[in-house]
Amino acid sequence: MVESPPDEKFDEKTKNICWLYEQAQNLRTKGERIISIDEMTGIQALERQAPDKPIKPGQPIKREFEYIRHGTQTLIASFDISSGKILHESIGQTRTELDFMTHVQQMVKANPQIKKWHLVMDCLNTHQSESLVRWIASNDEIPVMILGKKGQSGILESMATRAEFLNNPEHKIVFYYTPKHCSWLNQIVLSQLFATLPIVLSQLVESDE
Numbered sequence: 001m002v003e004s005p006p007d008e009k010f011d012e013k014t015k016n017i018c019w020l021y022e023q024a025q026n027l028r029t030k031g032e033r034i035i036s037i038d039e040m041t042g043i044q045a046l047e048r049q050a051p052d053k054p055i056k057p058g059q060p061i062k063r064e065f066e067y068i069r070h071g072t073q074t075l076i077a078s079f080d081i082s083s084g085k086i087l088h089e090s091i092g093q094t095r096t097e098l099d100f101m102t103h104v105q106q107m108v109k110a111n112p113q114i115k116k117w118h119l120v121m122d123c124l125n126t127h128q129s130e131s132l133v134r135w136i137a138s139n140d141e142i143p144v145m146i147l148g149k150k151g152q153s154g155i156l157e158s159m160a161t162r163a164e165f166l167n168n169p170e171h172k173i174v175f176y177y178t179p180k181h182c183s184w185l186n187q188i189v190l191s192q193l194f195a196t197l198p199i200v201l202s203q204l205v206e207s208d209e
Contacts (some may be wrong), residue, residue: 007179017176017185020118024081035087035107036079036188038121039095045070052065078119079188085086087111097129105135116172120186123177128163130156132175140171164188 004139007013020027024034046067053062074095088107108117121127125206130150137147137155148154155165166189178185 007182010179010182013177014182014185017120017178020120020121020176021187027116027118028050028082031113032118033087033111033114033116034081034120035120036081036120036186036191037104038077038183038188039100039124040075040077041072043073043075045073059079074172076100077188078103078107079191081187095126097131099128100126101129101131101135104132104173116174118174118176122183122186123163123180125159126178127175128159128166130162133162133165136166136171136173139173139184144170163184 009061020034027034047070048064049066049068050064052064055061070071071093073091073093076090076099077086079085088103088110088161090099090103090106091132104119108114133147133155134144136142137144146154148156150156151158163177167177168174173208183189
């Protein structure tokens, strides 16, 4: 089996993310938030063919075992490190760079009181997209002409150059990427909340029917 080379910036990335986690409460008092973001794909949206029978004295709730499939859904969730709660969630059918950017935009818009954002996530390509670079540049009033062209020049040239730009600590919204094969460093992955969210989603689907 051929193993991919180790992340050259493993130590630097790990130290930065661990430092952020350690400073979560302190930064919160300054109006900053550290947010851990991840996606969960392929969540089955199931509807039970018959309603549950309510709990009775001496009897547990009874649930219909036959169900109707409604395809699959993708969950994007943002976990606030300082509060231990999900700050924002998005549910849709796809996981594109537009879906991810929209999720972050909605979260930022819904929390105008937050002065600075530190977003921790894995190094998926949709987390280092041209769309994100252009949005951050627009937010920070960075001239479009210096961005260059995707695949050819400037900040947009490669995923590495885009990630470096998005990780700039001078921006209001800063992106931090876990090293390769280290998604376990992303706190939402370790959170039981993320493991139980698909159950909540399935219940919401049933209640809407």
